[in-house]
Amino acid sequence: MNFEFPALPYAYDALEPHIDKLTMEIHHTKHHKAYFDKFVAAIQGTESESKSLEEIFSTISKAPLAVRNNGGGLYNHSLFWQILSPNGGGLPTGKLAEAIDLKFGSFEDFKTKFNDAAANRFGSGWAWLSVKADKSLCVCSSANQDNPLMDVHDCPGKPILGLDVWEHAYYLKYQNRRPDYINAFWNLVNWEKVSDNYQEAMK
Numbered sequence: 001m002n003f004e005f006p007a008l009p010y011a012y013d014a015l016e017p018h019i020d021k022l023t024m025e026i027h028h029t030k031h032h033k034a035y036f037d038k039f040v041a042a043i044q045g046t047e048s049e050s051k052s053l054e055e056i057f058s059t060i061s062k063a064p065l066a067v068r069n070n071g072g073g074l075y076n077h078s079l080f081w082q083i084l085s086p087n088g089g090g091l092p093t094g095k096l097a098e099a100i101d102l103k104f105g106s107f108e109d110f111k112t113k114f115n116d117a118a119a120n121r122f123g124s125g126w127a128w129l130s131v132k133a134d135k136s137l138c139v140c141s142s143a144n145q146d147n148p149l150m151d152v153h154d155c156p157g158k159p160i161l162g163l164d165v166w167e168h169a170y171y172l173k174y175q176n177r178r179p180d181y182i183n184a185f186w187n188l189v190n191w192e193k194v195s196d197n198y199q200e201a202m203k
């Protein structure tokens, strides 16, 4: 079994005031942990046990819904914790900044597009910045715990930045004000990590 439940790379209160301690604690120890446990249970004794999440996602349309939902939940949150940081915010730099300008015109235009994807995702889901097969960038959103690595997704690619817009990600602090949570998110983005993800996806 090559799957593990990742520790949070910072303290539960480290993202205050933008994301509160209780939300982070419940999100990691209850929601993320439950996806992990249910995913492990769903693949036990199947050939998926020896595959990577990326491999599993590439044929997810043929997998049981429990694998899709919980495998997605495991992967998506593991990425999400990594691209947040108490020292985050600011602007991307280097090759990633160039690629964003090339694709979207400017960082502000990219941000508007990403915010729209996050705000307009009806119900539960995620907003993504991905690298497509042709190595260009793409902003999109997905329902539930789907992601751009899944063969069911309409904007396939390798996600390098993701935002959880399930109510469990923001409701305790922001209640129905999803746009306020989305705005606060930009103060936390770990652009160094997103740049690393970008370089990895460009290989």
Ligand code: MN3
Binding pocket: 027, 031, 077, 164, 166, 168, 169
């Ligand atoms: Mn979540």
